[in-house]
Amino acid sequence: MRARTLNACFVLALSLGGCANALSSGGSGAVSLWPAVDIPAQVETAPVGTARADAADDPAIWRNAADPAASLILGTDKKAGLYVYGLDGQVRDFVAAGALNNVDLREIRRADGSTMVLVAASDRTDRANPRVAMFALDGARAKLTALGTQPFLPSGHAPAEAYGFCMGGPLGADELARAYVVLKDGEVAESRLIDRAGTIVAEYVRSMKLATQSEGCVVDDQARHLFVAEEDVGIWRFDLNEAQPQTQSFARVGEESSLVADVEGLAAARANGRTILVASSQGENAYVVFDAGSGARLGRFRIAGGSIDGTSDTDGIELALGDFGPQWPEGLFVAQDGNNAPEAQNFKLLSWQAIRTALELE
Incomplete structure (x- = not known):
């Protein structure tokens, strides 16, 4: 995350419609901004343990099919490790695992036929030798078990820093995931x-x-497309x-996309026969919703209003659709x-139903 300051002309443009071509981002020219609908958060998580620092970064969502209201949120503290939260925002578990940046999870079937929830994250503890940290999530107990770390670059690769991370479905035989x-x-x-x-x-x-x-990434399993935010x-x-x-190129900053650099977190989910892609437009504290197949821009919103404070400078985001209990009936x-x-x-939690209704999505 790189903090940015909005200039006065841009702020005026948001409220009065003036200075429409005043903002440029990343040298890409004027940004054509759709109005952003304010939608309040319904729940917020307990703060991460690292205070007075850019620490919280990226979430993942595990849906409990047997008891949707008992679903869980994973969230990284990139200075310290990985949290497990309930949908009430309270901490259920924490693993001190070092500098974990982005996190994702998949339900996989092991070679012995057993199933597990695999949680994995980019590990920046060693900035020159990147690794992936892996965990098993016990959803019933809301507990993580560390499975160790794995290198993922070929031998002889130049020193590099792990940053973004995501997983997709297997693309070949004998794979758990990509x-x-x-x-x-x-x-x-x-x-x-x-x-x-067994490992x-x-x-x-x-x-x-x-x-x-670049950092944010997400996989559309239906189309087998990987999206990455530069x-x-x-x-x-x-x-x-x-x-x-x-x-x-899917959507460029400043070219009718309503994206304002930095483009950070990406999230995707299937809804009504199409994949919805959401991007964190960090430079303007907003979120842009796209049709991942056609590239059409579907809407734009901010997290603001209500009894919980809104969001700003958002890094990671996540979207999961389906029944998550009475408070989150659609996702x-x-x-x-x-x-x-x-x-x-x-981290802030919003109902997909509230977002869909506000943006008038089908």
Whole structure:
């Protein structure tokens, strides 16, 4: 996250519609901004333990199919480790695991036929030798068990810093999932996660490359597309069906996308036959909703109003659809709050139904 200050003309433009072409971002030209609808958060998590620092970063959501209201939120403190929260925002577990930046999870089937919730995160503890930290989540007990860390770059690779992280479904036989680590310089390293004699290991497959600092990523399993946020440029799409996926521009900062750099967290979920993609437009404290297939911009919102403070400078986000209990009948959206003063940073929870209704989405 790189904090940015809005100039006075931009603030005036938001309220009065003036200075429409005054803001430029990342050298890409004027930003065409759709109005952003204010939607209040319904719940916030307890603050992370690292105070007075840019610490909270990225969330993941586990849906408890047997008891949706008992679903869980995972959230990183990138100075200290990984939290488990209930949907009431209270801490259920914490693992001191070092500098974990981005987190994702998948329900997988092991080689012995058993199933587990695999949680994995980019590990920046060693800034020159990036690794992936893995955990097993016991959903019934809301507890994490550390499974160790795995290197994911080929031997002889230059020193690099792990940054973004996401997982997708398996693309080949004998795989548990695919893992994507976004290095800070824009390289995206893809690995197969496999079960080798009872140990989950990362086996490097290939790399893709963006030109500058990138972090947020998400996989559309339906289309087998990987989306990556290049912070000052926009969102790129990679077709994972290709032997060597090429960069395809999806939405550029300042080109009718309503994205304002930095472009940070990305989240995706299937709804009514299409994949919804949400991006954190950090430079304007907003979130832009797209149709992941067509690239159409569907709406824009901020987290503001109500009895809970809103969000600003958001890094990671997550979206999961389905029944999460009476408070979240259609799904759940979670966003990191970069300025939760006077307390430490935390995460805000919103009902997808509230977002869908406010944006008049089908």
